[in-house]
């Protein structure tokens with residue numbers, strides 16, 4: 001398994017001073033910035049577009065930006081986010097008419113590609129595309145809002161996704177998003193995740209460094 005990555009979700013950041021807040025969370029030890037794109041169509045909420053991603057780059061953010069597209073249709077936004085500075089682009093298979101084409105479009109745009117699975121979405125969408133993905137993102141809440149509780153059935157799904165990755169032999173990250181906290185991150189890692197999105201757990205606390213350090217401390221307890 002790969003080294004662990006902590007990816008704060010900007011959904012819970014201080015949006016009035018986004019650049020500064022992202023800079024602060026990176027200085028506090030975050031590895032990746034998770035960028036939630038919601039369209040009020042695929043999910044019942046509306047957030048950020050490519051202009052905001054570009055604004056973070058223009059502000060001087062150099063860390064990897066992990067763009068999670070909760071939009072339908074998917075393809076039109078891929079080149080825009082790649083140009084705006086995305087490193088990872090992930091999308092929900094149900095939202096794309098042609099999953100293979102969307103994945104290729106992401107890689108051809110120079111980004112790492114991934115599929116996102118809602119709590120009730122089958123991992124069978126992975127069957128014919130393991131060679132075309134760099135990350136599998138399992139939603140541990142229903143997408144649309146921060147601050148929800150982790151759905152326990154995700155643990156078993158993580159184990160299944162980990163088994164698929166290990167059997168494939170491909171270099172694929174296993175990311176989890178929703179309700180990740182200090183008190184469950186070790187169990188989530190033990191189930192197979194190596195990339196952890198955390199929004200409210202980090203941004204709702206005054207001391208980001210303390211939360212991230214405590215998460216890393218928890219992760220040291222996990223046998224890889």
Ligand SMILES: O=C(CO)[C@H](O)[C@H](O)COP(=O)(O)O
Nearest residue numbers: 009143144146147179199200
């Ligand atoms: O994609 C998301 C919601 O669709 C968010 O990234 C996710 O829920 C993170 O928030 P929190 O850590 O507060 O649960």
